Amino acid sequence: MITGSQVGSDLRPSPTAPAPLALDDPALYINRETSWLEFNDRVLEEALDERNPLLERLKFIAIYGTNLDEFFMIRIAGLMQQMAAEVHKRSDDGRLPEEQLALVSERLRRSLARMTDCLQNQLFPALERHGIRILRYEQLDSETKRAMRRYYDERVFPVLTPLAIDKGHPFPYISNLSISLAVELSETTADGPVHYVARVKVPGSLPRFVPVDSAPPGQRWFVLLEDIIGHNLEALFPGLRVTASHAFRVTRDADLDLQEDEADDLLRAIESELRKRRFGEPVRLEVEPEMPESLRAKLLEALELDRNDCYEVDGMMGTADLWTLYAIDEPALKDPQFTPAIPKRLIGQTDIFAAIREGDLLLHHPYESFDPVVQFVQQAASDPSVLAIKQTLYRTSGNSPVVAALLDAAENGKQVAALIELKARFDEENNIHWARTLERVGVHVVYGLPGLKTHAKVTLVVRDEPDGIRRYMHFGTGNYNDKTARVYTDLSLFTCRADLGADATQLFNALTGFSKADSYEQLMVAPTGLRTGFEELIARETEHALAGRPSGIIAKLNAISDAGIVQALYRASRAGVPIDLVVRGMCVLRPGIPGVSETIRVRSIVGRFLEHSRVFVFSNGGQREIYVGSADWMGRNLDRRVETVVPVFDAMLGDMIVDDILDVYLADNVKARTLLPDGSYERRGVLPGEPRIDTQQIFLKRYQAV
Template sequence: MRELSQYLNRDLSWIEFNRRVLAEAQDPDTPLLERAKFLAIVSSNLDEFMSVRVAGIQDQIKAGFKKVDFTGYTPAGLWKRIMKRTSEMVAEQYKTYRDVMRGLSKEGIVLRSIEELSAAQEKALQEYNAEIVFPVLTPMAFDQSRPFPLVHTRELYMAVLLRREGDPAMEEPYFAIVQVPSILPRFVEVPGRKNSKKLEIILLEELIEKHIDMLFNGYEAISVSPFRLTRNADLTLNEEGAEDLLEEIEKELRKRRRGLPVRLEIAKGMDPYALAVLQEELEIGENIIQIDGPLDLSSLMKFASSLPGRENLGYSPIVPVYPFEFEETEDMFEVLRGRDVLVHHPYESFDAVNDFLLQAAEDPDVLAIKMTLYRVSGESTLVQALANAAEAGKQVTVVVELKARFDEERNIAWARQLEKGGCHVVYGLVGLKTHAKILLVVRRETNRLRRYVHVGTGNYNGNTAKVYTDVGLFTSHPVIGADASALFNEVTGYSSPYEWKAIAVAPSGLRDRLFELIDREKEHALAGRPAHIIAKMNSLSHQDMIDKLYEASQAGVKIELIVRGVCSLRPGVPGRSDNIRVISVVDRYLEHSRLLYVRNGGDEEAFISSADWMTRNLTRRIELMCPVFDPNLKRSVINILRSNLRDNVKARELQPNGSYARVRNEQPPFRSQFESQDITTWKEPV
């Protein structure tokens, strides 16, 4: 029997995370449309996992790399386990999909097949196809005179086998593909039957298949099968040799369209000849997934979000409250001169961040604005405010991270818009992603300059702030302000190593600062004093960090970790990690905040951060961790952490064997996200 490693494998741990997302779709207590959304998230997550993590493992296998990683796996051995577990998860996902669709049918939302439609409905859909769908479609043939068409990653296609009309004896069928246009609704509404209140829908690919002969005049289709290809999405950048990083990334994005195939999804029952053509031309090996149902369930997200009058099938909407500290003033700077302010999204409105920047852009006494942007929403008030500030003559510097995966094109567009508006746009340091979330405003006040700072755990994105839990700190603390200035100087210019007074910055010192804090708790424990660490993050996979936590546990430090996704630490192992508890909360909102509490012998400290405890965050990214000095706000951070730890409805606890079990205890039901809608649960000391 294989001896258990000290560590859980990062990729297998990720699969466990996606299973927890799937469990929300399987939970009958989750509203039906929310279950559909969770199914969509499972698909989107798996797409990214395949195009990045699995693609990297396949590259290692092709290169003949056989070294065992620190969790005990070779690339080939890991690949086999990943394929087995993801295949099992996909089978569960489609079983759940069928269950959800049965539930929706009982509620009057019915997915039909073509054969189930009335003559009147078929006629209406025939008109829709002729007027809306057919003009958008492009048949792409493959034969001796025409090369195999480019198949875009993560797009839905139909493989079509044809024969000439009246020529049934042909040896080999003709082959063509048709892309299912993603610009059109995947779920097509069917005109209702007379005296029926049901909402009837049909899949777009079924409609296309029904009328496929319209695309091939003189031919008849003998087989039509959906398929979907996932390509390697990693960018290979030569940052040092690139004269213009923006142009280099645009070039690599074009290459991404032709990235090596990683996974081929096909409809169950695909014609063997069609599959053989795809395998040969796409040069795809073993990773072929047969799907018993519609390919690409990520489209359920848009469908479930666009059904008016079905509020009873989803979560009750909540309206984020405006932070009460800013509610009765038009001068946020005046508030911040007297106190710091902590905001907790999505329970508190992101409008406070927008208003802070808008006020800075319009204030004649503001001299400079500096900001990092990692992922920005499609309609960004922030970008327009920055451009307006620059046009008003203020010094505006924006560090735009062009390498934010899958947001590269959007960020390139924002960078160009900001440059056009007169902002100084910087693309960060070679070899490092700028992942820190910080906004600095420099203002002239009574013959002196004062710095105002916003530091966040999440992106400056108004859309994700409605569905991600994140924390932001507004402050005019002079030490934090000085550190913020030094950080921007390092990123945008040349600067000698700076001795940080308050914040800790990766890759130069954040890891060491975290080690210091853990070691200090260890010393408290060894001296017989109570020692306690609570940390909240998205992922934990840094081997040295895990070893440091093991050391602290062995010294008697109580360690409670709230890790939403990947966790390579194995808790509850006698003699090594028996003082460590790990939970994961998966619920309505995506848990995204990175928070840290250390007891410090009674002189408690709390921090907010942009960084997960992963190798990439601590060694290959510009990240920051900022202390919360205000005693009341420090208590608020601790209350948020303790609220997560009390969750016995949506929390799962990591077991020593790597599995997760729902937290069950004798306490009254406590669902941390729902309890946090009442901000007094964390803004007032418990």
């Protein structure tokens, strides 16, 4: 293994350039969609891992389900749109859209079977042993059934709307991700029996997990709402006999379709599109195994879906709702709580600007507190010397102290500019709310550049000081969200370097005005220069290797799916550059292929915290360069978003990033999985005599000890 401190010391290549090779050969790429499914399987493995606390295992099932819903709403919907538009473009691995859909369908069914088995046969029985039970209606005693019937009559029945499905009634609209019951009915007439089918929606406005009040003391019992409805349907259909009911669930395309050039008001346009989101085209039908074939066929025909779009769920549908059970107050069944540390330099320091003037500052979240980031904006809001605050906001919390500080700043007479990304997927409504709130107090709110999402995480504070104007900056790898900062691993860099201040000013001028800046002194910024910047840095390592100089690349990021970057890495590997990649999610690169990627190693770590930081290290002939930022190696980040990647100039901070952080990731033998050339992953594992190296646990202990 080539660790950060060893990059460039091994694998010295021959100075002879490798023979030409077609690096766009589809055989050199893993399918993007199946690579994502592999990532979600690693999430599922955490649910299967008995070393994790029980409710944490349940949490991973909830995450698995949430991830899968979004995958269908965005990725599968996109492939189906391509098919509908008769787009025949092949993926980098050489597959047509219909071939990718078939591949996903086959691959996913095996994974779903494992998930269902884990939930129904492992986690639910284990929860029962701790007094947390999901009871079937048939398991209730007579008294409890009467109580559930009263609940149904008083709280549920008034909300329900049965909808007939027959030639006289149009097929009812099935809203996105809602659970419904297909109810089979019959009546006896003079001409013989007549059969009907109706749909009853399980209302999302009511709790899905209905408590059983008669549970023994100290125990928590629940019945699923759809089970209660399914056993009391006769009240909805007087005069008819309910012969059966079957749960099903529909997933729809949820990506926004905006023509920004035609939208006079982007905020109103997005509000309109959000209302349409629940009416998107169907992309998946989930059914119970017992649903008759004739009824499945009727639903598929009405939804205009194929059989490959239908998935049997032998157990609970909509596992994202398991967050309700995870919220149960049972500390013994969860990870131990921790208190994020305050960095040594900031302990007792009330002036964040003074601390930054002493030297650049790096925070490692969630192990180190996000509070200094909030303090940075709060102090700027109240400091009489601060003239202006400019900030990008991609995702924020519902009760954001960062946004509250911007409101205070505007009321205190500061010039405040906030770029709010209205197109942040599934956070659009929250961001619209904050945009309107900020505008009301006089904040200059802008929505970014047409056709581009602003994903950069930058705050610029302009301060009038005795020796002149000084600019203070925060660059992050994560969002300005105090809630996710406790569960996402990210880095924060504070600096007041003049050259970075000039670049940050130029960036905000481009975002808020008509500046056409396409080059920066130190920052790498997408879409103008980030792709070429990365490709040049990788090419430089290739040249160093061919010349016999120390070379090496370490990158930690969320995803690698861009063919141009992959080809640059292949060229570097063929020249002998040692490359270590820590990639949480999808990775289309195939490591370890002789003559192509022999020196590339790819690891993935999925654990208690969501790995979210992006770090890039280039050995550079012994003059190491380190960057942190908001971008992954994906086409969207490099070409279709505003992203920032900032160099880390402080040598001590650089050593900390490589030696104290990245080296731990590269040595992990507990949570790390290694990507194999065929696209599968295997656990690194603890070898005999080795110490256990669990990255996130090591960081928790290290920072708690500070």
